[in-house]
Amino acid sequence: MVLLSVLTPVLALILCLVLGFMLVQSWGSEATSTEKNKGATKGDFRPWVDQDLQDDTEVGAEGEDDWVDSREVEDLAHVPYSPPRYPEETMQQRSKDFYTLMNQRRSVRFISPEPVPRRVIDDVILTAGTAPSGAHTEPWTFVVVSDQETKSQIRNIVEEEEEMNYRQRMGDKWVNDLAKFRTNWIKEYLDVAPYLILIFKQTYGILPNGKKKTHYYNEISVSISCGILLAALQNVGLVTVTSTPLNCGPQLRLLLKRPANEKLLLLLPVGYPATDATVPDLKRKSLNEIMVHI
DSSP, X not given: OHHHHHHHHHHHHHHHHHHHHHHHHHHHHHHHHHHHHHHHHHHHTOTTSOGGGOXXXXXXXXXXXXBOOGGGSOOOOOOOOOOOOOOHHHHHHHHHHHHHHHHTOOBOOOBOOOOOOHHHHHHHHHHHTTSOOGGGOOOEEEXXXXXXXXXXXXXXXXXXXXXHIIIIISHHHHHHHHHTTTOOSOOTHHHHSSEEEEEEEESEEEOTTSOEEEOTTHHHHHHHHHHHHHHHHHHTTOBBOOBOXXXXXXXXXXXXXXXXXXXXXXXXXXXXBOTTOOOOOOOOOXXXXXXXXX
């Protein structure tokens, strides 16, 4: 009896510890399951997001041997750099002139079929290619389409998906917000514009030896190049409208025979404005509304 009375508290303590451990394990499993379910629900709840833009090229996943070792890259020579330096008055005038030029830029959906010199298109894309990029990987591909049949195929793909976007994916609020711009899923300019420029981001590079090369900040880098491209088009008197065709990326990539490491980021119809072109009468924010000086 004495031994039993001594062991009883010990047994009770052991039993409490076992029960506590089982409860902690149970709570942990439930929390993990809940997080997984939340993730699945969140992913399923956003069908309008272009899944083709997701970057699933993390280094260190399967096929690690396929990636180039950074130690294989040779050292890069550095050269002197001395850009022109302008007097203050010249700087002010140049900045004002460039602002005046760019402030005239508008999204134009009425584009003339009038031919545009191919050399001009080459030069504006070369200009876009001067953009900075992560580790100078230059992760962009500009696909220029002037073939009429291919343009019509692109229009068919875009309009089919855009109608579904407007009717099902985007929701009433998004559609209502666009109503004042008089836009819909009909994209006549995709047939009419003399050029379509489709900008693809390269999620990783492929070297001549078949190995993969990491493209750091690829989407940000390509987005910067798109901004420079828009400025270059404005500089030569051409117009465009920035088009982000949701859920069209895989089909357009296959149509244009682009590799799997390229994801469509932007589509630009490019040409002269139509003689009867109109644009919404929009006002831009003032300097005080977009800048904070500390």
